[in-house]
Amino acid sequence: MTVVRGLMVALLILLAAGCADDGSAGDAEAGPTAKVEAQLGEEFAWNDFTVSDGWALETTTAMIEMEESDQPFITGEVRNDADEARYPLFEIVFVGGGDLQATIRCTSVIELDPGKAGPLDCPGFGQVVPQGYDLIQVQPITR
Numbered sequence: 001m002t003v004v005r006g007l008m009v010a011l012l013i014l015l016a017a018g019c020a021d022d023g024s025a026g027d028a029e030a031g032p033t034a035k036v037e038a039q040l041g042e043e044f045a046w047n048d049f050t051v052s053d054g055w056a057l058e059t060t061t062a063m064i065e066m067e068e069s070d071q072p073f074i075t076g077e078v079r080n081d082a083d084e085a086r087y088p089l090f091e092i093v094f095v096g097g098g099d100l101q102a103t104i105r106c107t108s109v110i111e112l113d114p115g116k117a118g119p120l121d122c123p124g125f126g127q128v129v130p131q132g133y134d135l136i137q138v139q140p141i142t143r
Contacts, residue, residue, distance in 0.1 A: 035139040038092070046090055046138045048082035051120065057094075059129050072124035074104055080112035087111050092122070093137045094130035101130035105141055 038044040043053045055076025062071045078088050087107050094101045106122035 033140050035137050038136045038138050040136060044138060045081070047088075047140075048080070049088045049090075050079045050081055052077045052079065052117070055120065057130070070129050072102055072104060072127055072129045074106060074120060074122035074124070076120045076122075077117050078106075078108060078112070078120050079117040080114055083114050085111050085113045088120070089141060090138055091141045093135075093139065094133040095135040095137065096130065096133040101133050102127040 032047040036044055036046045038051075040057060041054060044051050055074060058073050058075055059070050060073060061068050063069075074092060080086060080088070089105075089107050091103050091105045093103050102124060104122050104124040104127060106120050108118045109121050110118055112118050
């Protein structure tokens with residue numbers, strides 16, 4: 001029982017340390033895949049990819065279980081700034097008043113060669129259309 005309690009305390013400490021954000025960029029926050037704050041429509045860079053000015057949050061209507069539902073999606077162009085061909089793979093998180101509103105995962109239809117750009121593919125399947133958000137964050141895909 002003591003071992004289980006010790007493990008639970010250790011997990012809570014790790015969780016608290018991972019959630020703490022004092023604005024400083026420590027070693028855990030450094031690197032190309034560190035979370036980046038973005039502004040809707042403004043260029044941002046993440047993990048040696050650059051999403052160009054003009055990216056947008058759009059809405060489409062889809063049929064889900066025989067009912068129409070508004071679904072978000074993101075449009076825009078992404079450029080590979082790395083030295084190797086690869087696919088962009090990240091998520092854009094919308095938060096309002098401290099509450100998660102939507103998590104939209106992005107990639108591209110084609111593998112991008114170094115220095116080349118292509119359209120983003122960011123469907124918001126199963127997400128609500130975010131409204132009144134005050135934070136947009138780009139980060140690695142989480143579960």
